Amino acid sequence: MADIKTEQLTGKIKVPKINESAATEDRANRAREEQNVLLGFPPSKPDNWQEIALNKMGELLTKYKSLKLFLDVCVKCGACTDKCHYFLGTGDPNNMPVARQELMRKVYRKHFTTAGKLFPGLSRAEELTEDVMDEWWNYYHQCSQCRRCSVFCPFGIDTAEISMAAREIMNSVGMGQKYSNEVLGKVVTVGNNLGIEKPALQNSLEFLEDDVKEETGTDVKFPLDQKNAEVLLIAPSADFFSSPHIEGLIGYGKVFHEAGVSWTMSSYASEFANFGMFIGNYDLMKKVAIRIRDAAEELNVKRIVVGECGHAWRVAYSFWNTLIGPFDFLDPEHRSPAHICEFTLDLIQRDALKIDKSYNDDLVVTFHDSCNVARGSRMGNSPGGQFEIPRELIKSVCRNFVDMDEETIREVTYCCGAGGGLLTDELMDLRVKGAMPRAQALHEVMERNGVNTMAMICAICKAQFTKVLPEYGVDMSVVASVHQLVSNAIVLGGKKGV
């Protein structure tokens, strides 16, 4: 850890000169055989791996318009070349989105296009060799699938789609990534990323009830598996484990308590995160998501509200209806999932919660837009609600709010540096460097506006920043859950609720 070279914080994001092979040492760990097998993948690379991989690629080209089109139409204009946080942080040219795509495009040209077969030299067409596969391994595990590049591409080419396909192809030949596959294994067996079984979950929630009671004197409940509750709350399992995630969960609990809305969590669907997306595997994504639908039906709830988790909100908002819909068993008014920020803000705007902003007066808050929320989802009724609603919510519980540089937020927000299945220790060097753009933007408002809190709504972002910001000399205590701020300001026993 100590030997990671971090850039000096100046508040400015500089585009580096190309530094070839700068990030070749940043390599994700390979999954163990049994971790691959558990998910239905081959244990390890078979002898005829090349044939299998190319068949898989051919199959994906007929199943995903995005992949087919994106491999065809890039004109290499270069607009994306300075947009990826990993390029900005490492200078490794393969971390320029177009170059990352080229790793697959050159194989596509060789094996799937006429021009590439006839004139391989003209446009870099290459056989899928061990070396190429090795590059794939490296650089498709250095893409956090944040979609920032796709904002600037004249054709909307989204490198995330290509890295998902690459990981799906690699998994098809037993080249699974340890972090993602291990996590997925736990979800499909135990029900959540952390492998928390029901007794432990129950114990944790009871502990929280006691803890909140001790602190506030109020009996805030954290119900589990309660049938016929109105709301099923699905939180990322990190909310049951880490800090500042737990503080967010406490916030959700206080909101439900004060609103007088009956709610429950589920021990069967105790995970909102869905790493099936990260590895580009449709079936696993569905398998993980359907647990939530099953739990909602089993518990006979009226609606589903989800906690602070970025990529999972993309899956819920954009994909659930396709994957596991229609939700015709839910209350007709609430068939689509609600984000906890939408839920809470609505209550505050209807004056159903008593808020005392002065509890947050020691904080000067900024908001980090999480990539999957910003560019993969929406909140509320109009486009851009995913930016406005969390900000509105923060402002309704805090007096001091400042936005970071507009080039680094909302639609063009920078990834925390660990999304897309990269929140793993062996990639720490990459994670620290990938966090540079956000660290610079944060530094600027800390210096200029005295910001001391960066709130966010993503479990990965929270875990990443508490880990990497100290490398830049920024204390981990700046990282906060949005519902932690709500939790601070909510006056218990103050309102009659809805």
Place this chain on the structure above:
Amino acid sequence: MAIELNGVTYETDEDGYLIQLDLWNEEVAVALANNENIKLTDAHWEVINFLRDYYDEYNVAPMIRILTKAIGKKFGQEKGNTKYLYELYPGGPSKQACKIAGLPKPTGCV
């Protein structure tokens, strides 16, 4: 990777976590801590013992708040916080402490 102690080999994974958790003993803990440049004090041991007891019962590491509370009870309120735990285990009270205590690595968004 592996740790050699008194002629016994203890296999560890890429991240330095014991592969066979039931082989853990206090000497292994000391060796694992050495790898992380940590000298185990009573406070460290308190964390390790708490983690192991919790794991025995629940098959998973406790939420960080449960751990801080337990440490606070034992060593006084002022030490019952994450900051103190990071002083003990700079690599993170969950991940690094779990490693030394012979628990599996916490996975997920942590």
Place this chain on the structure above:
Amino acid sequence: MKGLSTLSLVFIFLCYTSAAIFLAGFVRKVYEYAVTPSPLKIPTMPAPTTKGGVVLRMTGEVLFFTSLFKGNKWTWIGGYIFHIVFLLIVLRHLRYVLVPTPEVIYFIGPFGIHAGIILVVSAGYLFARRIFVDRTRYISSGADYFALILMALIAATGLAMQFLFMADVSAVKDFMVGLVTFSPVNIPDDHLFIVHLTLVMVLLVYLPFSKLMHAGGIFFSPTRVMVDDCNEKRHINPWDR
């Protein structure tokens, strides 16, 4: 067919062949884009919530290159000018094949000539940018330079016919009209024209098999053309019903 020179026969054959390859190739690609399914909703958000909104978004992308504008102003200015003048030139050339030529095409005429010069200049600018910016130099391959050189050469030969070695415009028009009406006549005895025409045929044949397919592909890009109505309307994945 009587009275056609060997050279004319060869070129008439090549013209029809290249046009056929272009059409077949382009249609095939577009067909592939159209029928390949989109399993999930993946518009780059924030995205329009209605079809009308998507039409607006796409109008911006196609007419003004809005995303590229956000991405890189220097590339945008070069690329935008390049495409606009290319469009003008193509329109101007309609006067060689349309009988009678619509008024509006005559109106474009004079702009078309300036456009030719600007096309060469902007292609040179884009070429220079590829070479001098380290990031674009890294990603550029033969195909990227080839496309720019080809376009510049087509424009240069066209300009040369206009300004240096005046081509017999009516002979060119007779030849082109003959082609499009399927009653071909002799190709004008003008080396420059033959080179110009050959380069255009190369472009036609090359286009459907290259990155130049972005011209058709942009209309199918799922991140741009999909509506954000994920929850209002259930999107069905055709291979997972």
